[in-house]
Amino acid sequence: MAAHTPRTTAAPEGPGRTPGLRERKKQQTRYALIQAAHVLFLRQGFARTTVDEIASAVDVSQRTFFRYFANKDEVALAVMAVAEDYFMECLRHRPAEETPLQALRASIVKAWHDLGSEEAAGPGSIHSALELMRMIEETPPLLAAHLRRVNEQERLVVRVLAEREGLDPAEDLRPAVLAAVFGGLLRLAHLSWSAEHEPAGPEGMVAVIERHFDQLGPALAGHWHDRA
Known part of the structure; x- marks a missing residue:
């Protein structure tokens, strides 16, 4: 995943220094722009929303x-970036x-649970990410910008898995293969949730993700039908 400008998020905070006044103001402005863009995109559509409207909404x-975002794509996907960054920290x-697969599954479930809690609200929350998913599709x-980000995150997952297992991903293909399978599984789960519309909310998405993970072993190993 590409590096991101520090942002205010609804994710649980980790250890670190307390940001100064200037940094907090910058975080607040960035957060306000994300929130305004998210509301406008949902209300009137991505294509009909202009940068000027987003900026005006925050005064x-x-x-x-443009000090914070290169374009509308970036401010829209900032909602997803919060969840992606937190998932990587969990991993x-x-x-x-x-095992690597257990770690991936536990990390994505933890991220959805934590960012979907009642305390997590606003553009950094899973609730906002769920609203954004259908608009992306x-x-x-x-969607093109989102898929580019997905590819960036997949490369980061490869590096984290390789470091975790003490492997060289240039020599050992397992981190890359598992990251590709994991990314495909998540996208399939997201599409399934978007199409079904139920169960709703973060818990519903977690249930869909878990259901897809449950089928990963049977799909990859063994026959798909009974044999005598």
């Missing part, structure tokens, strides 16, 4: 907007005794 200039801290330019 800042277009120039200020980095999974117990060493877990219905907006070709946004």
Whole structure:
């Protein structure tokens, strides 16, 4: 995943220094732009929303907007970036005794649970990500940008898995293969949830993801039908 500008999120905070006043103001402006863009995109559509409208909603200039985001795609996908970044943090801290697949599954479930809690609200929450998912699938330019981000995250997952297992991903293909399978499984789960519309909310998405994980072993190993 590409590096991101520090953002205010609804994710649980980790250890670190307390940001200064100037940094907090910058985080607040970024957060406000994400929130305004998210509301406008859902209300009137991605294509019909302009950068000027987003900036005006926060009472800042277009120039200020472009200090934080390169374009509309980036501000829209900032909602997803919060969840992606938190997932990666969860993965980095999974117990060493877990298998790579167990660590991936536990990390994505933890991220959805934590960011979907009642305390997590606003553009950094899973609730906002769920709202955004359907819009992404219905907006070709946004979908293309999202898939590029997915590819970036997949490469990061490969590196984290390789470091975790003490492997060289250039020599050992297992991290890349598992990251590709994991990414495909998540996309399939997201599409399934978007199409079904039920069960709703973060818990519903977790249930869909878990259901897909349950089928991973049977899909990859053994025959798909009974044999005598």
